[in-house]
Amino acid sequence: MLSHERLRAYLAESPHNCVVLTDYLALEVARAKHLASHLKILADFPKQLIPLRPTEHNRTVVGTLDEIRTGFVDWLRVGNKGKAFTLVESAKSGDAEAISELAKIQLEAEIKHRELTTMTSTLPELFRLVTATYSSNDLRELRQTMGDGSAGSMSPSLQQQLTTNISSAAVSLFQQHWGTQPLMSQLINLFIYRFAVAANIWLLRMISLGGPLPSLETLRNDTFDVNFATYATYFDGILSDDRRLLFTYLNAKEWISRAETFDPIMHGPMEAKLIAEGRIGGIPILVPEKPRSK
Known part of the structure; x- marks a missing residue:
């Protein structure tokens, strides 16, 4: 769905239409073979992205519904393209350091994915x-x-x-x-x-x-x-x-x-x-x- 035109149409419809990004979604994206294609639409609308803090943190947030929503958000990253977008752009330009860093991120995501699969036993x-x-x-x-x-x-x-x-x-x-x-x-x-x-x-x-x-x-x-x-x-x-x-x-x-x-x-x-x-x-x-x- 990240590369689907329905997502682009939704984000393009209004600047008030936003997408919430969870840590589990980030894990899935990091494992994708064609990482750049999965990030392309999101990269075009950086101000409409709302990244959340890790689930481990969000399990502990208390308060009213609005307070909990606010506590979920990683406010330091709101409106920014973020590290993944920057690395992908640099890697596409042939930056060896960015390519190496992306490979490391994808390896870590794959290891985490295997751990989660084992836990489902x-x-x-x-x-x-x-x-x-x-x-x-x-x-x-x-x-x-x-x-x-x-x-x-x-x-x-x-x-x-x-x-x-x-x-x-x-x-x-x-x-x-x-x-x-x-x-x-x-x-x-x-x-x-x-x-x-x-x-x-x-x-x-x-x-x-x-x-x-x-x-x-x-x-x-x-x-x-x-x-x-x-x-x-x-x-x-x-x-x-x-x-x-x-x-x-x-x-x-x-x-x-x-x-x-x-x-x-x-x-x-x-x-x-x-x-x-x-x-x-x-x-x-x-x-x-x-x-x-x-």
């Missing part, structure tokens, strides 16, 4: 454990309707189990990355919680498809999609033709919007999540929310 067991949490009736409903349905059209039983699984995943991830649990008043806007929502929507769709799991490489790509979908819930959407990615994003966005309609316990640790159970009804480009009028 735990997904089959996770898939089995999550599948076991759903009743036979839930599984039957999933395999009959989930492929083209939405989270909002689930039966109450399936909604409640999905809510429980999201809460359990969030508790585990907060403990892993924070070493503690957030207040319920913080929860809905936090990256880790939204990632837990997107991941469980993705897992639900995988369960609905039945059959054997795809290869580790495909699963690795899917984990990137979950990351993209999570970030997209903070902005205006994703410019992509990938139906699986769009399914995860749209249902995660819907789930989060429904979660915002009820008022959970406003104080205390996230273990109070049980109060909320059952009460929730019903290469991609991120598009940032358009500026609000003053």
Whole structure:
């Protein structure tokens, strides 16, 4: 999608149309064989690029939705072409140092990619454990309707189990990355919680498809999609033709919007999540929310 004319048309339509660049997107671009072609359109609109800080940092940002969006942004790089663009331009001119530096970046990206692929080796067991949490009736409903349905059209039983699984995943991830649990008043806007929502929507769709799991490489790509979908819930959407990615994003966005309609316990640790159970009804480009009028 980075080299697609739809992206150029979107950016050319208005100077207020911007693209959010995540670290996972940067990793994918760095591995591309034809790096210059992937950066060409973005290089033509440097002032409309909004690079984000690494996901490791963004998992820790707290506050209101606007404060978290602001905290995600790498403000020192906003409006600048950045190192990659400069290196590509110099390399095209035959600069040996730039060519060497690009080769180093691509090697590092390839190593990181292999590490992430190795990490997905735990997904089959996770898939089995999550599948076991759903009743036979839930599984039957999933395999009959989930492929083209939405989270909002689930039966109450399936909604409640999905809510429980999201809460359990969030508790585990907060403990892993924070070493503690957030207040319920913080929860809905936090990256880790939204990632837990997107991941469980993705897992639900995988369960609905039945059959054997795809290869580790495909699963690795899917984990990137979950990351993209999570970030997209903070902005205006994703410019992509990938139906699986769009399914995860749209249902995660819907789930989060429904979660915002009820008022959970406003104080205390996230273990109070049980109060909320059952009460929730019903290469991609991120598009940032358009500026609000003053």
